Amino acid sequence: MNASIFHIIFIFSKLPLGTPLELLIATIIQKRSKMDKEISPQTFKKRRNKILTYVGLGVAGLLLLSWAMRSALSNKLSSADIRTATVEIGDVENTLAATGEVLPVFEQVITSPIPAVLQQVFFSAGATLKPGDKIMALDKTFTQVEYEKQQDGLALKRNSIVKTRLDLDKSFYDIKIEDSIKAYRITSLKADLENARRLFQAGGGTREAIAQAETALRIAELEKRQLENDIRSRQASMQLSIRETEITAHIQEKELREFEQRLSQADVVATRAGVLTYVLTNLGASVTEGEILARIADLGSFKIMGSISDNYAGQLKAGMPVLVQAGDKTLRGMLLNVLPAVSNNVVNFEVALNEAGDSALLRPNMKVDLHLITDAHQRVIRVRNGSAFRGGAAQDVFVLTEAGKAVRRTVKVGLSNFNYVEIVEGLTPGETIIINDLANFKNAGEITIK
Numbered sequence: 001m002n003a004s005i006f007h008i009i010f011i012f013s014k015l016p017l018g019t020p021l022e023l024l025i026a027t028i029i030q031k032r033s034k035m036d037k038e039i040s041p042q043t044f045k046k047r048r049n050k051i052l053t054y055v056g057l058g059v060a061g062l063l064l065l066s067w068a069m070r071s072a073l074s075n076k077l078s079s080a081d082i083r084t085a086t087v088e089i090g091d092v093e094n095t096l097a098a099t100g101e102v103l104p105v106f107e108q109v110i111t112s113p114i115p116a117v118l119q120q121v122f123f124s125a126g127a128t129l130k131p132g133d134k135i136m137a138l139d140k141t142f143t144q145v146e147y148e149k150q151q152d153g154l155a156l157k158r159n160s161i162v163k164t165r166l167d168l169d170k171s172f173y174d175i176k177i178e179d180s181i182k183a184y185r186i187t188s189l190k191a192d193l194e195n196a197r198r199l200f201q202a203g204g205g206t207r208e209a210i211a212q213a214e215t216a217l218r219i220a221e222l223e224k225r226q227l228e229n230d231i232r233s234r235q236a237s238m239q240l241s242i243r244e245t246e247i248t249a250h251i252q253e254k255e256l257r258e259f260e261q262r263l264s265q266a267d268v269v270a271t272r273a274g275v276l277t278y279v280l281t282n283l284g285a286s287v288t289e290g291e292i293l294a295r296i297a298d299l300g301s302f303k304i305m306g307s308i309s310d311n312y313a314g315q316l317k318a319g320m321p322v323l324v325q326a327g328d329k330t331l332r333g334m335l336l337n338v339l340p341a342v343s344n345n346v347v348n349f350e351v352a353l354n355e356a357g358d359s360a361l362l363r364p365n366m367k368v369d370l371h372l373i374t375d376a377h378q379r380v381i382r383v384r385n386g387s388a389f390r391g392g393a394a395q396d397v398f399v400l401t402e403a404g405k406a407v408r409r410t411v412k413v414g415l416s417n418f419n420y421v422e423i424v425e426g427l428t429p430g431e432t433i434i435i436n437d438l439a440n441f442k443n444a445g446e447i448t449i450k
Helices: 002-014 021-033 041-073 141-202 207-264 310-315 356-361
Strands: 084-086 088-104 107-111 116-121 134-139 267-269 274-279 292-297 302-309 321-326 329-343 346-353 367-384 394-400 405-416 420-425 432-434 446-449
Touching: 084 367, 088 321, 088 405, 088 420, 134 274, 134 292, 141 207, 302 310, 302 329, 302 367, 310 329, 310 346, 321 346, 367 405
Parallel strands: none
Antiparallel strands: 084 432, 088 302, 088 367, 107 292, 116 134, 134 267, 274 292, 302 346, 321 329, 321 367, 329 346, 367 420, 394 405, 394 432, 405 420, 405 446
16 A cells, blocks of 8 residues: 555656646556556546545645644743742852761660569550659569679678687787786896896806896897787788778679669669660560660750761861751751761761751651751852753753743853752843753753743
8 A cells, every 4th residue: 555655656746737636647547557448437436536545645644744743843832841930139058968867866775784584564665755664674583692692792701800800809919918928027037137237246146147147138128029020010911901801892892782773773764754766575585784675765856967978078077057958848957076987988977956946857767868068158149959950050041031932041050059059140030940951952942831
């Protein structure tokens, strides 16, 4: 069929313009018959109708193709397919995009104070707690026995101190008695020496007797001096022994008080108001000392832990303003500090919110978009950001006119953020532009808005 249509069109092209339709059809029939003999009226009529059908189909196809090409080449756009923004005067801040996670400023982590068995849990995660609310109970039987053993050990230490003091007192008393006996002995020897000297002067004694008395007196004095030294040494030694025992008992006392405090903490209670964000619920499980049992978060205030590529690490500074995009709300904060470590080419930093009331819009572990403000211009020409702006210093945009047209115009842009783009040149306040991407009209100078 297609070959027949093209054959007919070829024959049409060879005939002169202005040829009547009946003559054209007759000529086509004659040429397609490829012979000079006369054709019967019935055959001629049949072939004429067939040719007319082909011609109609061809003309309809040409018209359809012409309409399609005209529609494709027309610069028309429905108003429902465009987003517009009005040029205005305002502030524009240049920002770096980052991501953040909302964390409570205060989070109490409750760990097991003792090795124990989880006996009972009174609240589930998400519960709101008041100070003093009992969260769980631990079986502390084993620890209680250990505590009582330490109490007995401390009592033994205290008894040992009393016994050492008694031994010291007895030993000191015995030495003092012996020292007194030595003193009496020396007094007696001194008297013997004086008698020996008087006898010698009277001619009744000898020098040997005087020498013996002097020797005995000197030995007694040395023995007394030795005993006095023993008294001082033994006294100091026993005082040190008592002091050592007292220190050991004091250390054990502290350990016992600490043990007692840990026992009191076995009944896990909330120390401040908050929300229970995590609780161990495996009843009957053994928990070790230091194992996390629960987490309580204060939902009255939050901080944000942000992260950004380390390519921008040099631009991060403590105190720089930060915009926090939480859903459809924009909150303002400040960069507190930049963590020194870099992990997987990512730098982490902390952000504090400027207004305490903004915390009501946040939730723990909520993901937010952060925009770190590196520069700001006040009272400049700006327009709302959109996909029409692709980051270049010079941009082509379409400006709406009162005649229902959108005219292409080249503008120069300055600072930009997720909300606004600064217009340095090319637009004036009050004008309206199309801010969605019109890549399909990149070669059009003007668009008709339907």
